Amino acid sequence: xxxxxxxSAYAQGSSPGPGKGGPEWxxxxxxxxxxIVFYIFLxxxxxxxxxxxxxxxxxxxxxxxxVLTSGGLYGRIAGVTDQTxxxxxxxxxxxxxxKAAISQVTAQGEAEDKVEEQK
Numbered sequence: 001x002x003x004x005x006x007x008s009a010y011a012q013g014s015s016p017g018p019g020k021g022g023p024e025w026x027x028x029x030x031x032x033x034x035x036i037v038f039y040i041f042l043x044x045x046x047x048x049x050x051x052x053x054x055x056x057x058x059x060x061x062x063x064x065x066x067v068l069t070s071g072g073l074y075g076r077i078a079g080v081t082d083q084t085x086x087x088x089x090x091x092x093x094x095x096x097x098x099k100a101a102i103s104q105v106t107a108q109g110e111a112e113d114k115v116e117e118q119k
Contacts, residue, residue: 057105061085070103 061067065077067087075087078094085102087095 058099058102061099061102061105066106067102068104068106069097069101071101073097074106 061077061080063077063079066074067077067085068074069087073087073089073095075089075095077085078088079086080099083099084096085099087097089095
């Protein structure tokens, strides 16, 4: 019985002849295509859209805009340079922050409402 199992194992373990590698290659392609499509549509394109929106927001910053920084600081823009923004966080109190630290432009009056809620 054992001799029969060993003999059949040798028979099954023989290398495939020429032209038998095609189905294995095709199964790999069939497996990889959905993964690539998944990456493009669910990861890459939304990330690119968010990056473009952020670049548009950064280029549109101007004096007088009320903004929120990534550190949670609300303020009104008093000045803008290429790399930095000067924020007025209270009357005659200005803070210089990196332009990349601006997370969003808030609606007019929203920053004052947040300050009043904290008091």
